[in-house]
Amino acid sequence: PSAHLQTYAQRAQKHANPAAKALLETIERKKSNLCVSVDVTKQADFLRIIDVVGPYICLVKTHIDIIEDFDPSLIDRLRELSEKHDFLIFEDRKFADIGNTVALQYSSGVYKIASWSHITNAHPVPGPGIISGLASVGRPLGRGLLLLAEMSSKGNLATGAYTAEAVHMARTHRDFVVGFIAMRRMESVPTPDASVVDEDEDFLVLTPGVGLDVKGDAMGQQYRTPREVVFESGCDVIIVGRGIYGKGSDAEVQAQAERYRKEGWAAYEDRIST
Ligand code: BMP
Numbered sequence: 001p002s003a004h005l006q007t008y009a010q011r012a013q014k015h016a017n018p019a020a021k022a023l024l025e026t027i028e029r030k031k032s033n034l035c036v037s038v039d040v041t042k043q044a045d046f047l048r049i050i051d052v053v054g055p056y057i058c059l060v061k062t063h064i065d066i067i068e069d070f071d072p073s074l075i076d077r078l079r080e081l082s083e084k085h086d087f088l089i090f091e092d093r094k095f096a097d098i099g100n101t102v103a104l105q106y107s108s109g110v111y112k113i114a115s116w117s118h119i120t121n122a123h124p125v126p127g128p129g130i131i132s133g134l135a136s137v138g139r140p141l142g143r144g145l146l147l148l149a150e151m152s153s154k155g156n157l158a159t160g161a162y163t164a165e166a167v168h169m170a171r172t173h174r175d176f177v178v179g180f181i182a183m184r185r186m187e188s189v190p191t192p193d194a195s196v197v198d199e200d201e202d203f204l205v206l207t208p209g210v211g212l213d214v215k216g217d218a219m220g221q222q223y224r225t226p227r228e229v230v231f232e233s234g235c236d237v238i239i240v241g242r243g244i245y246g247k248g249s250d251a252e253v254q255a256q257a258e259r260y261r262k263e264g265w266a267a268y269e270d271r272i273s274t
Helices: 008-014 018-030 043-056 073-085 099-107 129-141 160-171 226-232 250-272
Strands: 034-037 059-062 088-095 119-122 144-148 177-181 204-207 237-240
Touching: 008 018, 018 088, 018 144, 018 177, 018 204, 034 043, 034 250, 043 059, 043 073, 043 250, 059 073, 073 088, 088 099, 099 129, 119 129, 129 144, 144 160, 160 177, 226 237, 226 250, 237 250
Parallel strands: 034 059, 034 237, 059 088, 088 119, 119 144, 144 177, 177 204, 204 237
Antiparallel strands: none
16 A cells, blocks of 8 residues: 555554654654644743653754754754654755755754754755765765655745656655655656656655644745645645744643644544545
């Protein structure tokens, strides 16, 4: 059966990439396909929110470059939280340059992303060299890469032939590309070279633009519910930002994390039982 009709545990057993395998195992162990995106600008808020939502998530998504008071000890604290609460880390860096440049951006600079982020992502726009560059750094460390095959925002250009080329690039680099940022499953996307299609492919689909209470924001973001994303569209992980961390008190943030975890998991259980 197609990957999305198997359990996360079954998929974990077969997955060759260590980061993807660990994520699938974590999802199963915690019964959570929820990734919280913690888009705040102060270290203290960042760490407090992650400590509150930690028990309910499989993955935390960061934009490390928006932290104003960043210093390298933040990464140690983040790592401690990831061990305390048993979740993986996804730096949403959206690399988008030639291979040589992204290899440097991934390994070096202030953030040294490859040294702490299990998963990161890239726009396919530069072509396959971006994967080679990132893989040269990430593969020896057991990291995984997601390609942005689609986006959640209104009017985005990642559609049609662009999405198909992204899927093709992933299919020809399965040792490092573990999945997609996308709004639906990609198995049925036809690629320019049918010979690279593998009936057993298992790309993880992580999906932002998830919200239960509002349909969008003032800058083009569009939200769907966990049920639409996981049950109807077959995606694997829901990514929720403001719907969780934007709710004020710690108690409310915790309640929202539990609410999204429950919704996402129920949608998955219904999916695999149909
Ligand atoms: P929110 O749930 O608050 O709208 O946040 C969504 C998060 O997902 C943001 O961190 C954003 O950068 C990211 N994201 C997105 O919204 N749409 C995409 O297509 C790709 C993203 O990475």
